[in-house]
Amino acid sequence: MSLLAQVLPSCARVAEAAQSVRINPDALAAYALRLEPHLPEKLVHSDHHLVGEGETSIAYFLMLDCLNFGSGFFDYWAPYSGETGYFAVARALKDWMVATGPPPPEQLRALTPEAMAHLFHQDHSDEKLAPLLEWFSKACAELAGFLEGPLQGRYSNIIELNNASAPEMVEALTVMPMFRDVVRYDGQDVVILKRAMIFVHDLAIALDQAEEGEIKNLDQIAVFADNILPFFLEANGVLDYAPELKARIASGEVLTSGEPAEVELRACSIHASELLRQAIAARGMAVTARDIDFALWNLGTDLSEEAGQTTHICKTWFY
Template identity: 40%
Template sequence: MLAEIRHACAEVARRARLVRLNEERLADYARALPLERLQPSYDTRHHYLGSPEATVAYILTLDAVNFGSGYFPQLHKRPGLSGYFTVAVSLKEAFEQDGPLSAEALRDLSVERCATMFGQTHTAGLPLMRLFSQALNDLGSYLLKRFGGSFTALVDAAEHSAERLVKLLLPMPYFQDVSDYQGLRVPFYKRAQIAASDLALAFGGQGYGRFDDLAALTIFADNLVPHVLRVDGLLTYDEELATRIARGELLEAGSLPEIEIRAVAVHAVERLVAVLREGGSAVTAQQLDILLWNRGQEARYKALPRHRTRTVFY
């Protein structure tokens, strides 16, 4: 299943008309990457860490709503925090103050309660909060139906396989991250994959965070990692597409440019992994994703507009 992502994204990159990977820059770019930063730690400043069971509940709950970048310009953000970190910290505080949300609580969570929890009671934030509440309702219902309401039972069912965890999350509609590119089925599964990655980080690769096939993950195709690759000169966008992004124009979910941006970024990092491995560096796409995503928090990347799409997939 994860191999299908790689194959499909490579084919999109081959056909792409609006987004191009600058192959001639791959070797230099790979050499310049700070590989000493490839061992990230779990960020407890912005993320909850409690008992093993509570931490699993937090991560699965967070990744159920780890989307909305196309809505973030309208999100009421906490001072100094991005949209994602606003969401992560709000959920962290809810867990610290009231304990983990049970599957029953998630199933029954109203839009109003969801908006209060994430600090989005203003009108502009409600469209995203409606999507968040539906995503959390779906998670709660799914856990109750398949796993007796237990977050850890879902992770246990993956049997230490990241790919199996991805498959277990896909029955929920908002995890079904698949596009159609001129008749080609292109899966991304961004949030399902990142759930395995987040668990691995939180548990240091042990216990509920042990996945024997973590290296099989691709990058978690969103709107930030492609932006970093573009700013760094590894990706080039068609002039008209670049102008649309600069104007802040929304790209339609599932449109040709939106698919090309995500797919060519996936393929670009796969090529980087191949180049680095040829040079003797045992790196993974997951590690490079975290490195590039964190690089995207720097001011020079934040200062430039990146593509925005209103979608439940990232």
């Protein structure tokens, strides 16, 4: 069984055994009806992203999703070009990639924490950002090795050498340790793979948008579990948190990556999202997990920006 095929069953096991997070079936059924109008007619990238530039666009999305984490640090991340958080990262990387083109391995390895701060227009002396900038540098060093080795020096080989197949591409990415989003819970592996799946998703949208090709087996991709999805599902009653976990999140406590409650937040989000997809599909609507994620993440991002709304905080390179 491929790693990708293990995401849904491993997360379902967690949902069944979870102690701190519970799925509310009645609320889920009701919310499935409310979610339908928010599902996208077509998945497209916003202009924060670099689309339609062939090899450069593939390099852009591979590097973007190599760095698609840091939510636990975004309170300290300075805006760029009027954008904050993920969109600030995406926009700054787009501007850099347009100026430099696809970076060769030696350029990726030269991206020290200080160089990362310069690329993203951040203050390198800000100690609160130091761990994130270190991880960004480490992630790019891993990408350099991946580009030199499995990709044989060409970013587009992520498609060609993996048969343009979502499961094969996801599996290939997990040779980079920071992409291997697999954790332990109750003595078993839980396969989440947020950044590996979202790269394939992002690339598929970009290729379709630019009419440059397509990726196969995209229906095997699950939602991309971060801190926004559980936050939004809980806000709409689909997830219920135990009082202790609710208090920890409300107080701003930093959860430890891989601790049981943190695994439950992500795994239950994936399982609940799959149940939402099934409920909507049962009414005759063609819907994928990618559509569900798009709607939940955008609605959740809007809600999280309102005063008094709190997502859980976890400082990790998985999201």
